[in-house]
Structures are given as structure tokens and as C-alpha cells.
Amino acid sequence: MTSTKDRERTELQTAQFNLSSYLAERKALVEAALDRSLPVAYPEKIYEAMRYSLLAGGKRLRPILCLATCELAGGTIDAAMPTACALEAIHTMSLIHDDLPAMDNDDYRRGKLTNHKVYGEDIAILAGDGLLARAFECVALETQGVPADRVLQVIVRLGGAVGAAGLVGGQVVDLESEGKPDISLETLNFIHTHKTGALLEACVVCGAILAGAGTAELQKLSRYAQNIGLAFQIIDDILDVTATQEELGKTAGKDLQAQKATFPSIWGLEESKAQAKKLVDDAKAELAAFKEAAIPLSALADFITNRTH
Ligand code: GRG
Numbered sequence: 001m002t003s004t005k006d007r008e009r010t011e012l013q014t015a016q017f018n019l020s021s022y023l024a025e026r027k028a029l030v031e032a033a034l035d036r037s038l039p040v041a042y043p044e045k046i047y048e049a050m051r052y053s054l055l056a057g058g059k060r061l062r063p064i065l066c067l068a069t070c071e072l073a074g075g076t077i078d079a080a081m082p083t084a085c086a087l088e089a090i091h092t093m094s095l096i097h098d099d100l101p102a103m104d105n106d107d108y109r110r111g112k113l114t115n116h117k118v119y120g121e122d123i124a125i126l127a128g129d130g131l132l133a134r135a136f137e138c139v140a141l142e143t144q145g146v147p148a149d150r151v152l153q154v155i156v157r158l159g160g161a162v163g164a165a166g167l168v169g170g171q172v173v174d175l176e177s178e179g180k181p182d183i184s185l186e187t188l189n190f191i192h193t194h195k196t197g198a199l200l201e202a203c204v205v206c207g208a209i210l211a212g213a214g215t216a217e218l219q220k221l222s223r224y225a226q227n228i229g230l231a232f233q234i235i236d237d238i239l240d241v242t243a244t245q246e247e248l249g250k251t252a253g254k255d256l257q258a259q260k261a262t263f264p265s266i267w268g269l270e271e272s273k274a275q276a277k278k279l280v281d282d283a284k285a286e287l288a289a290f291k292e293a294a295i296p297l298s299a300l301a302d303f304i305t306n307r308t309h
Contacts, residue, residue, distance in 0.1 A: 006288075006291065007288060010288070010291060010292065010294070010295065010298070013292060013295050014284075014295050014298040014299050014302070017295050017296070017298075017299045019296075019299040019300070019302075019303055022296060022299070023059075023064065023303075026060070026063075026064045026067060026068075027059075027060045027064065029067075029077065029081075030060045030063045030064065030067075030081075030084060030085070030088065031055070031060070033081050033084070033085050034054055034055060034063075034085050034088060034089075035055060037082075037085045037134070037138055037142075038050060038051055038054060038089075038134065045119070045123065046123065046126055046127060046130055048119075049115060049118075049119040049123045049124065049126075049127035050127045050130050050131050050134070052112075052115060052118060052119070052127075053092050053095065053096050053109075053110075053115045053127065053131075054088070054089060054092050054131065056092075056109070056110040056111075056112050057110045057111065057112075058088075058091075058092075058110050060088060061200075061300075061304075062084075062087040062088055062091050062199065062200065062203045063084030063085065063087055063088045063203070064084075064300070065200065065203040065204050065207065065225075065297075065300065066080050066083055066084040066087055066203045066204070066206055066207040067080050067081070067084050067207060068207065068296045068297055068300065069203075069204045069205075069206075069207030069208045069211075069213075069297065070207035070208065070210050070211045071207075071211075071293075071296075072207075072208070072211075072221075072290055072293045072294055072296075072297060073207070073208040073211035073212065073213040073217060074211050074212070075146075075207070075210050075211025075212070076145075078144070078145070079143065079144070079145055079146050079210050079211070080206075080207050080210050080211075082138045082139050082141075082142035082143045083139050083143065083154055083158075083206050083207070083210060084203075084207075085135075085138055086134075086135035086136065086138045086139045086158065087135075087158075087199065087202065087203050087206070089131045089132070089134055089135040089138070090131070090132060090135045090158065090161075090162055090167075090199065091199060092131055093127075093128040093129070093131035093132045093135075094128075094162075094167055094171075094199075095109055095110075096114070096115045096116075096124055096127055096128040096131070097124075097125070097128045098171070099114040099115065099116065099124075100116055100121060100124060100125070101116070101121065103171070103175070104254075106254075115127055115128075132162070135158070136155060136158065136159075139151065139154055139155055139158065140155060143210070146210050147212075150209050150210055150212065151210075153209050154206045154209055154210060157202050157205055157206050157209070158202055158206065160198070160202075161198040161199050161201065161202035162199070165194075165198075166194055166198035166199065166202075167194065167195060167198060167199060169194045170190070170191050170192070170193070170194025170195030170196070170198070171194075171195055173187065173190055173191050173194070174191045174195055177191065177260075177261065178258065178260070179258075179259060180261065181259045181260065181261050181265065182261065183261045185266055187261075188261055188262075188263065188266065189230070192229070192230060192233040193226065193229065193230065195233075196229055196232060196233045196236075197225070197229030197230060197233070198229075200225050200228065200229040200232065201222055201225040201226055201229060203225070204221045204222070204224060204225040204297075205218055205221060205222055205225065208221050217290075220286045220287070220289065220290075221286070223282075223283075223286045224283045224284075224286040224287055224297065224301070225283075227279045227280070227282045227283035227286070227301075228279070228280065228283045228300075228301050228304055230279050231275075231276040231277075231279035231280050231283070231301075231304055231305055232304050233263070234263045234272050234275055234276040234279070235276055235304060235305055235307060237255065237262035237263045237264055237272065238263070238264055238269060238272055238273065238276070239307075240254060240255045240262065241255075241262075241264055241269065242269075263275070276305050277305060280301045280302065280304065280305045283301045284298050284301050284302075
């Protein structure tokens with residue numbers, strides 16, 4: 001049991017935690033590992049296309065979450081790094097495919113031309129496929145010092161998060177909902193818990209699995225991730241209305257243009273912000289039992305609602 005005093009102390013420590021230097025330090029580790037994870041070989045063109053998107057920047061939130069939960073549960077950064085890289089590779093491949101003319105048809109991503117704009121649609125599809133395959137290979141081949149059954153559990157979680165019960169399913173319902181601004185809140189929730197939430201949950205849970213966390217810990221971390229996943233998407237929808245293309249690194253105002261149902265279109269901006277805040281508070285409450293060890297995760301939850309891009 002955690003007392004009110006304990007909670008207040010952790011809240012204060014979270015507020016004092018230097019998140020920007022933590023993020024900068026972790027991001028640098030992840031960038032270096034991603035670079036090493038995909039050396040150029042023959043046929044160079046496909047490796048270059050894969051590296052173009054994988055190394056195009058981005059917040060690296062998913063690998064950072066994975067490293068953070070591995071450490072929280074008593075594991076090391078080294079043990080989680082191959083899985084962290086795999087999660088970023090999966091995320092990147094989903095962005096490449098999402099940007100294709102057959103899907104969102106976007107010209108810019110992470111402040112750069114989209115993969116298909118530079119390499120053509122054929123190579124962009126293959127670059128996504130190559131990254132997806134490399135992700136699984138990376139976990140299976142490069143995870144060291146972790147019992148094989150944990151690595152297997154990670155592979156199972158990743159497969160579930162990517163497939164029809166995760167990202168792919170969310171994207172299908174999103175495509176089916178196009179041009180239907182009156183879809184229900186239930187459908188909107190389905191889209192985002194699958195399209196965005198499933199992978200964020202896998203990041204958090206896989207890091208903890210690698211460290212040997214027990215079922216009760218995994219359940220708490222899973223609920224933390226589900227809450228921040230939905231808050232993340234609500235903020236994304238809010239930013240689509242309020243931020244500029246420069247801030248976002250991608251086309252702004254697309255949802256409105258496409259007459260897409262979004263959280264602000266259903267709730268309005270103020271209620272959307274309030275709902276995101278509540279989800280973040282609920283997420284942080286799940287961390288109470290981990291005390292000081294959860295400060296980075298708690299600060300990350302705040303970062304998600306305070307971000308401007
Ligand atoms: C996974 C096999 C497979 C196919 C892809 C296209 C597709 C199926 C799914 C779409 C997934 C998608 C694009 C979800 C949106 C996720 C999202 C909120 C992206 C923005 O994430 P940030 O803000 O971006 O973390 P950065 O650039 O910082 O990494």
C-alpha cells in the first residue's frame with residue numbers, strides 16, 4: 001500500500017526530474033543503436049530507403065519507454081536495446097505504409113519528404129516490409145543475457161501488437177471510417193487503442209518482460225500504457241487542429257480537411273484536453289506501487305500531454 005505522503009513525495013520528485021536531459025541522453029543511445037542495427041549491404045537501394053526513414057529523427061518515445069520499463073523492473077538498458085530498436089523499426093514501417101498514396105497519401109513525415117516521395121511506391125512498400133522483418137530478427141538474434149522464454153514472450157507480444165489484433169486492425173477500421181465524420185466514440189476508441197495504443201503497450205510490457213517482471217506488475221504497466229496511449233492520440237488530434245506544419249513535421253489540419261472524426265470533433269477542444277489529463281492522471285496512479293523507480297515513466301506521461309509536436 002502507498003500512503004498519501006509517499007504519493008506526494010513521488011509527485012514532487014517527478015516534478016524535479018530533469019526529463020529533457022533524460023530524453024536527450026536516451027535518444028542519443030537509441031539513435032546510435034538504430035544506426036548499428038541496420039548496416040548498408042547489397043542491394044544498397046533498399047537499405048538506404050530503410051535507413052532514410054529509420055534514422056529520420058522522431059521523438060523515439062517507443063524505444064525510450066521500453067528501456068525505461070526494463071530498468072524499472074530491475075533489468076538493464078543493454079538487455080532491452082534490441083527490442084527497443086525493433087519497436088522503432090515497427091513504428092517506422094507503419095509510418096512508411098501509412099503515408100503511401102493507397103493510405104493517407106502524405107508528402108512529409110518527420111520534417112522530411114515521405115519514403116515513397118524519395119524512393120517511389122514500390123521501394124517504400126519493400127522498405128516497410130524489410131523493417132518489419134528486421135525487427136523480429138533483431139529481437140531473436142541480438143538479445144543477450146535474457147532467458148530464451150522471455151525473448152519468446154516478447155516476440156509473441158510484438159506479433160500481437162502489429163497484426164490484425166493491433167496496428168493492422170486499427171488501420172483497417174480507420175480506413176473504413178474515412179469520410180464518415182459521425183462515427184461513434186466506441187469506433188474512434190477502437191481505432192486508436194489498436195492503431196497507436198497496442199504498440200505503446202507492447203513497448204512498456206516488453207521492457208518489463210525482459211527484466212522478468214511478474215503478472216501483477218505487467219498488468220499495472222499495461223494499464224499505464226493503455227491510458228497514455230489514448231491520451232497520446234487525443235493530444236495528436238488536438239495538435240492537428242492547433243499546431244503548424246513546422247511544429248508537427250507533417251501536414252497540419254489534415255483531419256479537418258478529410259472530415260475525419262476526431263476527439264476534438266466529438267468532444268470539442270477543452271473537453272478533449274480534460275479527458276487527456278484524466279487519462280494521464282490514471283496512468284500515473286498505476287505507477288504508485290513502483291515508487292521512485294517509476295519517476296521517468298511518470299514524467300513521460302506528463303510529457304505526452306504537455307507536448308506541442
Ligand atoms: C504494421 C504490418 C503493419 C502495417 C501498417 C499503416 C498501418 C499498418 C498502421 C498505421 C499505424 C499508424 C501510422 C499509427 C499512428 C501512430 C502515431 C500516433 C504516430 C506518430 O507517432 P509519434 O508522434 O511520431 O511518436 P515520431 O515521429 O516522433 O516517432
